[in-house]
Amino acid sequence: MKSTTLGEVEVHEGEYVLADTFTLHYDPEIWGQDANEFRPERWMSADRPVAAWLSFGLGPRQCIGxxxxxxxxxxxxxxxxxxxxxxxxxxxxxxxxxxxxxxxxxxxxxxxxxxxxxxx
Known part of the structure; x- marks a missing residue:
């Protein structure tokens, strides 16, 4: 990859860009104030945000397995x-x-x- 600029951030050739899934997976705005609590029933709801849990990625490069x-x-x-x-x-x-x-x-x-x- 060539060096580029994403918004105000410069990304240089050879650097890695990672999605911050930790913050996403524990975001109280998405999961509620008890986002750090283990509540398996969260995943039973059909109306939960699809892109809010990325354990296998998302889209065309989602984990094939x-x-x-x-x-x-x-x-x-x-x-x-x-x-x-x-x-x-x-x-x-x-x-x-x-x-x-x-x-x-x-x-x-x-x-x-x-x-x-x-x-x-």
Missing amino acids: MRLAQMEEKLVLAHLLKRYDIVATDDTEDELTLRGSMTVAPTSVTVQLRRRKLVS
């Missing part, structure tokens, strides 16, 4: 929930930390998997 990854997530979760009770422990810490420049991860998530008795 998105549907496969989502299906794998569902299969793994279904198998885990069928076979185990998942129990949180007191060791779990809720605080998220920035890893690298693009992702966040919990400091510590500790759970116990208790095998369920399967009925034949």
Whole structure:
């Protein structure tokens, strides 16, 4: 890429431009004042803003493996929930930390998997 100017920002050849998805994904104007809270029901609403969650990107350059990854997530979760009770422990810490420049991860998530008795 050649050097260019985007608005008032100069981008020089060899530099990277990254979308700030962290700020987007935790924006209280989009997700409400509890944007930092884990509320899975947020994703159940059909009227949620489509471009407000970019875990796989968006548009023509969206991750080609998105549907496969989502299906794998569902299969793994279904198998885990069928076979185990998942129990949180007191060791779990809720605080998220920035890893690298693009992702966040919990400091510590500790759970116990208790095998369920399967009925034949």
